[in-house]
Amino acid sequence: MIAVAASKTPAxxxxxxxxxxxxxxxxxxxxxxxxxxxxxxxxxxxGLCLTCLGSGEATD
Structure with missing residues (x-):
């Protein structure tokens, strides 16, 4: 078995x-x-979105 490193890319x-x-x-x-x-x-x-607090951007 050969181990292959996964490349990490931003979402x-x-x-x-x-x-x-x-x-x-x-x-x-x-x-x-x-x-x-x-x-x-x-x-x-x-009304204001409580998930993102009105910014419109997803939080992690």
Whole structure:
């Protein structure tokens, strides 16, 4: 058996940081707004992505 060393290459060769999988790189996500005692959905509101904290870049 001959041992072969694996070459290590960076995950992104272009130098760009990877996009956040939750917000797709926009930094914002939509959340449904609920009102009333029965928690009726009335629309959506844009909020900060908690995975990347609004940067749009994936964290390791």
């Amino acid at each position: 992104t060769a272009t130098g760009e940081p990877a996009k956040c999988p939750t917000c797709k790189g926009s930094g914002e996500v939509s959340r449904t707004v609920h009102v009333g005692r029965k928690r009726r959905a009335v629309g959506q509101q844009t």
